[in-house]
Amino acid sequence: MRLLLTSATSELGRSLAELLAPHHDLVLTDLAGHADGETNIVACDLGHDESTDRLVEGADAIVHIGYGGHFASSSDLLDFHTRCTYNLLTAARSAGVGRFVNLSTLRLLDDYSENLTVTENWRPVPGVEPVILSAHLCEYVCREFGREGTVKIANLRLGFPLVDGDTAAAVNSGESAALASDDLATAIKAALIADLSANAQSADAPHPVSFRTIHVQSPIPNGRFLLKRAASILGLWEGQGAA
Amino acid sequence: MNILILGGNGMLGPWVVDALGDRHRLRITDIGESPVTTHEWRQIDVSSLDDVVDAAEGMDAIINLSVLRPHRRSAFDVNTRGNYNMMVAAVTHGIQRVINTGPHYQMAGPSYEDWDFDLNPDMPPQPGTRLYAHTKALGQEIDRVFTTKHDIYLQTLLFYHLYDPADVGNGPGGSGLESLGKDMMTPYSIAWPDAGEAIRCAMELPLERLPSRAETYMVFTDIPHGMFNNSKARTQLGWQPRYHLEQLWNKS
Numbered sequence: 001m002r003l004l005l006t007s008a009t010s011e012l013g014r015s016l017a018e019l020l021a022p023h024h025d026l027v028l029t030d031l032a033g034h035a036d037g038e039t040n041i042v043a044c045d046l047g048h049d050e051s052t053d054r055l056v057e058g059a060d061a062i063v064h065i066g067y068g069g070h071f072a073s074s075s076d077l078l079d080f081h082t083r084c085t086y087n088l089l090t091a092a093r094s095a096g097v098g099r100f101v102n103l104s105t106l107r108l109l110d111d112y113s114e115n116l117t118v119t120e121n122w123r124p125v126p127g128v129e130p131v132i133l134s135a136h137l138c139e140y141v142c143r144e145f146g147r148e149g150t151v152k153i154a155n156l157r158l159g160f161p162l163v164d165g166d167t168a169a170a171v172n173s174g175e176s177a178a179l180a181s182d183d184l185a186t187a188i189k190a191a192l193i194a195d196l197s198a199n200a201q202s203a204d205a206p207h208p209v210s211f212r213t214i215h216v217q218s219p220i221p222n223g224r225f226l227l228k229r230a231a232s233i234l235g236l237w238e239g240q241g242a243a
Numbered sequence: 244m245n246i247l248i249l250g251g252n253g254m255l256g257p258w259v260v261d262a263l264g265d266r267h268r269l270r271i272t273d274i275g276e277s278p279v280t281t282h283e284w285r286q287i288d289v290s291s292l293d294d295v296v297d298a299a300e301g302m303d304a305i306i307n308l309s310v311l312r313p314h315r316r317s318a319f320d321v322n323t324r325g326n327y328n329m330m331v332a333a334v335t336h337g338i339q340r341v342i343n344t345g346p347h348y349q350m351a352g353p354s355y356e357d358w359d360f361d362l363n364p365d366m367p368p369q370p371g372t373r374l375y376a377h378t379k380a381l382g383q384e385i386d387r388v389f390t391t392k393h394d395i396y397l398q399t400l401l402f403y404h405l406y407d408p409a410d411v412g413n414g415p416g417g418s419g420l421e422s423l424g425k426d427m428m429t430p431y432s433i434a435w436p437d438a439g440e441a442i443r444c445a446m447e448l449p450l451e452r453l454p455s456r457a458e459t460y461m462v463f464t465d466i467p468h469g470m471f472n473n474s475k476a477r478t479q480l481g482w483q484p485r486y487h488l489e490q491l492w493n494k495s
Contacts, residue, residue, distance in 0.1 A: 048315040075292065078327055082381055083319035086372075128330070128392050136388065137323075137381055144372050144380075147354060 004059040007069035008041055009034045019185035046084035052091040061099040061192050062092055067135035074130035081138035089145045100153045101191045102142045105135050106177055106225055119226045120213045146211020154191040159217025170218030177224040179217045187216040190234035199232040247302040249289050250309025252278045258439030272298050289325035299332035304340040318378045326382030330389040340396050342445050343386055347401040347431050349379035363472040364459040390456040398445045399459040402438055403431035408486040430470045433463045434486035444480040464488050
């Protein structure tokens with residue numbers, strides 16, 4: 001599978017590239033200001049021009065970092081996560097890219113008390129900090145493209161913090177919402193091919209579901225967020241995680 | 244009140260100034276040229292955080308009339324980030340009252356409008372991906388999120404087709420009989436003076452009478468099709484349309 005990864009020079013992008021490279025034909029891209037001097041990175045500012053169309057040409061799927069990429073000013077964060085994401089999705093839709101995986105964050109639900117059984121059906125409660133607000137707006141952009149169909153979008157809300165290693169490393173971190181890098185790689189691989197309509201209310205409708213939010217944190221005992229859709233859509237961690 | 248108007252020299256701006264000008268002190272701003280006005284004027288770019296924060300100093304309220312439709316970068320700069328800048332300005336200066344405006348389909352996009360009736364302003368927004376609706380909807384969402392974290396009261400007034408009441412039938416739907424029954428024109432129409440008056444009603448509504456810190460209104464004249472519902476604008480704002488634009492849907 002030919003896979004395009006955005007914000008590839010960010011710390012998260014570099015980690016993901018390392019995790020995904022063994023399994024995919026990976027194309028790495030970043031904004032020109034970040035890609036300067038980098039080899040093997042396609043510089044693209046995700047504008048509404050031919051360069052974005054060329055970027056997505058031939059891609060089977062796109063993994064888009066919708067949270068936790070580059071540090072930037074509030075204006076640049078908002079611009080990247082709204083306009084650039086819109087341009088990328090527009091190009092992806094035109095090119096017939098079959099799958100778009102947006103990497104968001106479970107911090108959008110951080111205001112809920114830890115004792116609550118927070119699933120994907122709970123409304124996000126973002127703050128106004130630019131990094132969180134941008135993640136929320138990035139989801140908003142994706143959702144509207146998903147509503148119109150064509151591009152199938154898996155919106156993965158990632159646990160925090162991200163820790164190197166396997167599930168045991170997440171358990172050892174002592175953080176109830178931790179996500180191990182191995183579990184993240186497993187979830188992304190599954191999201192690239194998953195049937196997004198699995199267990200949807202409208203699964204029997206003639207038009208397949210084209211936007212699903214899925215919580216992705218490591219399946220640690222008494223984990224903070226429930227992983228029902230990770231199990232039902234991605235086929236991961238059935239019966240594990242939060243009780 | 245001291246009121247900052249963003250995008251005050253566009254199409255709607257002069258009507259809002261007419262409605263408010265004798266009752267409040269206005270600071271009119273726009274990226275374009277200065278209007279002929281006795282009110283304070285500043286040329287600013289709403290996509291500049293510093294411009295908007297500076298312009299809001301000493302104000303009691305902000306009205307956002309700024310809008311940009313066709314160009315993708317400018318649309319996001321103005322319709323989306325401009326709202327972020329406005330809300331940061333409100334927080335910075337302790338401004339409690341913010342009035343935002345936009346087209347009805349930033350809330351009721353094609354997934355509503357092509358299917359349903361009695362569309363009302365308390366539905367969850369479904370703008371779709373059309374550039375204008377999408378960017379304005381993102382702006383409205385930014386505003387809403389700010390009201391969840393700060394003591395700011397947001398009133399969003401949604402308009403669409405606006406008419407000079409003396410020239411109904413010669414507007415975008417064509418002239419005379421040609422305009423009759425053109426659904427793109429009739430479902431959501433209002434006269435310019437009534438739009439300005441609705442914003443005055445919103446501005447002068449005591450904040451304690453607002454049911455929440457984020458209220459939205461569909462503002463159009465009384466039209467018999469039943470697709471949209473303007474009752475909230477009437478009951479909550481106390482607004483009444485003066486112009487009914489019957490020529491748009493009456494055969495004679």
